[in-house]
Amino acid sequence: MKVILINGSPNARGCTYTALQEVEKVLNAENINTEIIQVGNKDIRGCIGCRQCKKIGKCIFDDYVNDVAAKFTECDGIVIGSPVYFASANGTLVSFIDRLFYSSQCDKTMKVGAAVVSARRGGCSATFDELNKYFTISSMPVVSSQYWNSVHGYTPEDVRKDAEGLQTMRVLGKNMAFLIKSIQLGKEKYGLPEKEKSVHTHFIR
Numbered sequence: 206m207k208v209i210l211i212n213g214s215p216n217a218r219g220c221t222y223t224a225l226q227e228v229e230k231v232l233n234a235e236n237i238n239t240e241i242i243q244v245g246n247k248d249i250r251g252c253i254g255c256r257q258c259k260k261i262g263k264c265i266f267d268d269y270v271n272d273v274a275a276k277f278t279e280c281d282g283i284v285i286g287s288p289v290y291f292a293s294a295n296g297t298l299v300s301f302i303d304r305l306f307y308s309s310q311c312d313k314t315m316k317v318g319a320a321v322v323s324a325r326r327g328g329c330s331a332t333f334d335e336l337n338k339y340f341t342i343s344s345m346p347v348v349s350s351q352y353w354n355s356v357h358g359y360t361p362e363d364v365r366k367d368a369e370g371l372q373t374m375r376v377l378g379k380n381m382a383f384l385i386k387s388i389q390l391g392k393e394k395y396g397l398p399e400k401e402k403s404v405h406t407h408f409i410r
Contacts, residue, residue, distance in 0.1 A: 206281045206385055207238040208317075209273070213287040213298030214245040220323040221245075221286040223361040227371050228284055228321065231378025237281075237385065242273055244301045245288075251300040258308035270301060274309040281385045282317035282348075285336050292328035294335050306339050314397050315388050319348040319381055321374070322355045323364065329355035344398075348384055350377040 210229060214221040222241070229239045247269050257265040264270050277283065285302060287294040306313075318340030322332045333353050340347045354377055356370035357363070364370065 206236075206389065207240070207279065208232055208282040208284060208381065208385070209276050209280045210239060210241045210284040211273075211286060211298070211302070212241055212243045212245060213285065213295045213301070214323075215295070215297070216288075217243050217246065218361065219288070220356065220358050220361055220364045221288050221321070223358075223364040224321050224323055224356040224370070224374050225284060225286045227374035228319075228378040228381070231375050232382055235379070235382035235386075237382055240276070242276070244269065244273070245295055245297055247297065247301070249297055249301045249304075252303045252307060258310075262310050264304050264308035266304070270304045270308065273301075274305060274311075277305060277309050278311035280316065281389070282319070282381055284319045284321055284381070285339070286321040286323070287332055287336060289322060289324035289328035289332045292331040294322075294332050299335075302336075302339055306343060312397075313343040313345050314400075315392065316343075316345050317348055317381055317385050317388065318343075318345040319377060320354055321377070324355065324357060325359045326357065329353065329357075346384060346388070348377060348381045350374070350380060 210225045212222050232239050287298050320336035322329045350373045352373045356367050
């Protein structure tokens, strides 16, 4: 079992990384393999809606998104971490996960997802809600904790003093490990839920 943790901060060892690391420690203690993937400092353009990925099986822009898509296909869970920018997720991260979720051809059903956000002060809830929508449109169970998955601080040292925030990360790790293991048992016994053929409508028809 494996979880990939996406660091959407341009700072590879900053506040968001500090929070993700706390989750990672618990997952490793639960015998779940992990990898923290740095994307916040990459040059990643946004989706252009060309839909070529549906024909060729990957994004037409052959960059880091396609590299991570292979890891996304194989993993059992994903944690997406972002700093708060104007009460939203980092723009580079949004471009990355827009393309990752849209272009990756794997069945995301019952892959486990969690969002983690960091802020000096405000905007955590809005960013948290924004990130969770990627999971809820993909048939992915969302992992919760004892509080919304956020930490506060201007520096990693500040985050390490956020006792409640770090505890929230640890509980998140434990809940994620439990859910991944439980889903694995369920898949072995019952398989994945039966799928209906997708129906796509709009407000005219």
